[in-house]
Amino acid sequence: MKKIKSFLAICLVTILTFGSVAAQDMQSATDLFNAGGKALSESNYVAAIESFNKSLKMLETLSAEDRAEEGDAMIKECKGIIPQIHLRYGKELATSGDVDVSIVQIKLAAETATKYEQPDVVEEANMLIPQLLLANATNLLNEGKLPESIAGFKKVIAVDAKNVDAYFRMGVAESRLENEAGALAAFEKAIQLGETEVAPRQIALIYLKRSAAATRTKNWAEVFANAKKSNEYNESPQGNKLVGLAGVQLKKYDEAIAALESYYASDPNASDKNGTIYNLAVAYEAKGNNAKACGYYKQLLNDATYKQIAEYKVKTQLKCN
Numbered sequence: 648m649k650k651i652k653s654f655l656a657i658c659l660v661t662i663l664t665f666g667s668v669a670a671q672d673m674q675s676a677t678d679l680f681n682a683g684g685k686a687l688s689e690s691n692y693v694a695a696i697e698s699f700n701k702s703l704k705m706l707e708t709l710s711a712e713d714r715a716e717e718g719d720a721m722i723k724e725c726k727g728i729i730p731q732i733h734l735r736y737g738k739e740l741a742t743s744g745d746v747d748v749s750i751v752q753i754k755l756a757a758e759t760a761t762k763y764e765q766p767d768v769v770e771e772a773n774m775l776i777p778q779l780l781l782a783n784a785t786n787l788l789n790e791g792k793l794p795e796s797i798a799g800f801k802k803v804i805a806v807d808a809k810n811v812d813a814y815f816r817m818g819v820a821e822s823r824l825e826n827e828a829g830a831l832a833a834f835e836k837a838i839q840l841g842e843t844e845v846a847p848r849q850i851a852l853i854y855l856k857r858s859a860a861a862t863r864t865k866n867w868a869e870v871f872a873n874a875k876k877s878n879e880y881n882e883s884p885q886g887n888k889l890v891g892l893a894g895v896q897l898k899k900y901d902e903a904i905a906a907l908e909s910y911y912a913s914d915p916n917a918s919d920k921n922g923t924i925y926n927l928a929v930a931y932e933a934k935g936n937n938a939k940a941c942g943y944y945k946q947l948l949n950d951a952t953y954k955q956i957a958e959y960k961v962k963t964q965l966k967c968n
Contacts, residue, residue: 676705692736730760746783777807811840851881867896884913941967
């Protein structure tokens, strides 16, 4: 009988001990929860996050009976507030210019919001992440840190594959590094995503530079091909001039005439206008249109550079009226 009483006494003490521990844990969890609230009111986000996380962890180890309605309510509050604090902290860091750390906090906001089923926070965080990454990469671009900026724009694209600004600015960075292939690929993608104003001009400029460079070696096929490609993206007087000059050399007279006349019309008083007139005369003569050729040759009769050939064409070869 005494043994039975002793056993019952031990069980009672054990129950009382467990009950006491549970009550202590509940009190500790409550204290941590309140500490988190106080830290949050003071904008001490790091301390607030730590306190709420510890409170949540402690509450989840308690049984539903031990934590009761009060504990369940605190669990719900913790799960709702932790993602919000990460989000708010991230925004404030971004505003102060600490973009790298802000991105860490925004990502934590997205992760915890996903875990605790806070879809509004997930949506906002996922929207902010590419914006912050883009701002960071753009800052690097403006600072002249071109390889780093390209890496940054690629991070934007990794989370937002249709970010047109990231592709366009990456194209700018690649251009400044004189990586034409990389620049063209980035600008082309920007165009596909709707950047149809500035990106085509950037591509046109790359091809125009290629065309001009080819004139130094008199590679007229390259001059012609690249100038035409430039004009496909953004027609320009310089593009027309190069198409015209190369077209005459390659005996592509129809294209040469159209390009040179367009170039001449864009600036009839250009410093090189007589060179343009001469090439037009040559092209029309080659086409058998002597009337047009004569008209252009006559305009060169008083030009120091072209006077001799012009007089010969007008008076002797073509016998212009």
